[in-house]
Amino acid sequence: xxxxxxxxxxxxxxxxxxxxxxxxxxxxxxxxxxxxxxxxxxxxxxxxxxxxxxxxxxxxxxxxxxxxxxxxxxxxxxxxxxxxxxxxxxxxxxxxxxxxxxxxxxxxxxxxxxxxxxxxxxxxxxxxxxxxxxxxxxxxxxxxxxxxxxxxxxxxxxxxxxxxxxxxxxxxxxxxxxxxxxxxxxxxxxxxxxxxxxxxxxxxxxxxxxxxxxxxxxxxxxxxxxxxxxxxxxxxxxxxxxxxxxxxxxxxxxxxxxxxxxxxxxxxxxxxxxxxxxxxxxxxxxxxxxxxxxxxxxxxxxxxxxxxxxxxxxxxxxxxxxxxxxxxxxxxxxxxxxxxxxxxxxxxxxxxxxxxxxxxxxxxxxxxxxxxxxxxxxxxxxxxxxxxxxxxxxxxxxxxxx
Numbered sequence: 001x002x003x004x005x006x007x008x009x010x011x012x013x014x015x016x017x018x019x020x021x022x023x024x025x026x027x028x029x030x031x032x033x034x035x036x037x038x039x040x041x042x043x044x045x046x047x048x049x050x051x052x053x054x055x056x057x058x059x060x061x062x063x064x065x066x067x068x069x070x071x072x073x074x075x076x077x078x079x080x081x082x083x084x085x086x087x088x089x090x091x092x093x094x095x096x097x098x099x100x101x102x103x104x105x106x107x108x109x110x111x112x113x114x115x116x117x118x119x120x121x122x123x124x125x126x127x128x129x130x131x132x133x134x135x136x137x138x139x140x141x142x143x144x145x146x147x148x149x150x151x152x153x154x155x156x157x158x159x160x161x162x163x164x165x166x167x168x169x170x171x172x173x174x175x176x177x178x179x180x181x182x183x184x185x186x187x188x189x190x191x192x193x194x195x196x197x198x199x200x201x202x203x204x205x206x207x208x209x210x211x212x213x214x215x216x217x218x219x220x221x222x223x224x225x226x227x228x229x230x231x232x233x234x235x236x237x238x239x240x241x242x243x244x245x246x247x248x249x250x251x252x253x254x255x256x257x258x259x260x261x262x263x264x265x266x267x268x269x270x271x272x273x274x275x276x277x278x279x280x281x282x283x284x285x286x287x288x289x290x291x292x293x294x295x296x297x298x299x300x301x302x303x304x305x306x307x308x309x310x311x312x313x314x315x316x317x318x319x320x321x322x323x324x325x326x327x328x329x330x331x332x333x334x335x336x337x338x339x340x341x342x343x344x345x346x347x348x349x350x351x352x353x354x355x356x357x358x359x360x361x362x363x364x365x366x367x368x369x370x371x372x373x374x375x376x377x378x379x380x381x382x383x384x385x386x387x388x389x390x391x392x393x394x395x396x397x398x399x400x401x402x
Contacts, residue, residue: 001123001271003150004263008160009107009227013219014331016231017082017276017386018047018054020107025099026063029086032114033097036088039068043084044076046278046386047103053180053329053388055222078112080104081382082278105276105284106229123149128268128309128366135305142264142299142308143257157256160226164215164238165245167225171214178220180330188214207247208347209340211239216336229266229275232282232331233289235339236346237262240293244300254300262296265312265366272367273374277324277386280377286335286342287319287373293346294353303354311353313366315346320369320376323384325391334392 011020022041041060043051049072051057057070066088076083083102090096100112110116125131135145147154171188178184191210198206212235219225219234228237241259244250266275269288274280294315298308327333356362383390 001121001125001267003122004146004153004260004267005150005156006108007106007227007229007263007267007270008157008259010160010163010224011107011227011231012059013222013225013231013234015054016107016227017103017105017278018051018056019059019222020227020231021103021109022047022056022084022101023059023063024107025086025101025109025111026060028111028114028116029088029097029099030065033088035065036096037066037091038089038093039064039066040087040089041068041070041084043070043072044074044078045082047082047084048072048074049387049389050326050329053326054331078102080110082276103276103278105274105279106227106270107231108270123267127272128265131264131268132305132309142305143260146260146264153260154256157259158252160259161241161252161255163224163226164228164241167218167223167234168211168214168238168242170223171216171218172210174217174221178217178332179222180332181328182330182332184220184332186217188217204243204247205344208239208243208343211242212236212340212343213336215239216331216339220330220332220336228292229270229288230277230285232277232335233285233339233342235336236286236289236293236342237296239339239343240296240346250300258296258299261299261308262292262294265295266292268366269316269370269373272370274377279385280373281322281380281385282324282338283319283322283373284377285324286338287316287322289339290319290342290346290349291315293343294349297347297350298353301350301354303350304357307353307357309366310357310362311350313362313364313369314349314352316366316373317364317369318345318349320373321380323380323391324386325384325393326386326388327393327396329388329393333396
């Protein structure tokens with residue numbers, strides 16, 4: 001597995017695959033070859049089909065220092081379904097360099113012509129079974145295991161936690177309309193106000209929902225958020241961190257340990273399946289985020305290592321088959337509401353794991369459900385994998401209420 005620093009990344013929304021990944025690739029291109037007079041970027045797959053709604057063309061043009069032409073194409077001859085060709089030219093329009101860039105999910109990239117150092121393996125363990133064996137043999141916890149493997153991880157998670165909390169706080173303080181043709185009203189601030197007056201049995205869940213909306217509305221506005229594991233699913237874990245920090249007054253060390261514990265499961269999903277909506281549908285994004293938050297919540301509630309795995313497995317299992325069909329290509333409908341539902345499901349998964357584990361041994365392992373997710377994603381049709389040409393995105397065109 002790669003470093004958790006390659007899972008938790010801080011960057012501008014609205015999409016880690018469509019904005020953060022192309023931005024990273026363009027910055028690396030300039031670092032490698034220097035500034036050039038002209039650039040061309042040919043987008044394919046999901047980058048092409050929903051690139052306009054995700055501001056992919058704008059982020060590329062803003063990042064590259066020369067005059068840049070961005071074009072959108074359908075027929076992509078490369079093996080990975082989401083990517084672009086990036087070319088640089090001198091003043092005489094002579095091609096000086098070219099990269100084939102794959103956007104593999106969560107803002108991570110691979111470059112066909114270049115080996116990237118941050119794609120190197122940090123953890124020798126390939127699945128949760130091997131992680132569990134290490135924990136048992138060394139008699140250590142999940143966070144202790146990760147801090148031993150990555151000595152600077154704890155300090156990095158300080159930065160991640162600050163960015164998550166800032167994202168939620170900023171979202172709660174904003175009103176108005178989200179950018180784009182949908183004219184979607186920001187709702188987080190009013191949801192938070194509603195939570196203050198809500199009946200006691202509803203207050204906690206509504207507060208979590210408000211925090212998820214806050215983070216997602218910031219992301220949809222192109223502001224800074226944290227991939228957890230993606231920007232489209234960034235509201236789930238950010239909501240959990242905000243609630244346990246502000247409402248339950250948990251310590252920063254507890255919260256960083258929870259990020260480490262949840263991140264381990266997100267890393268395993270990334271390693272053995274996918275966190276890309278263009279590859280696996282939204283089960284790979286919000287489904288993975290729910291799994292991570294379920295494990296983090298289980299850790300914060302002092303559950304055992306078996307119960308933490310059970311919570312992560314529940315969170316992933318009950319999002320299997322979730323499609324990615326953003327209306328008009330924006331990370332808004334159904335994405336924002338889906339994040340809000342995701343955090344409530346994560347808390348329920350941790351609760352279910354706590355009490356069901358007292359009744360019987362769960363038979364489905366986390367590794368099995370990740371393998372199932374990968375297989376399920378391969379069977380989801382392309383129309384329902386972040387292309388906005390099927391599902392809710394298609395049916396919304398005929399909705400009489402819009």
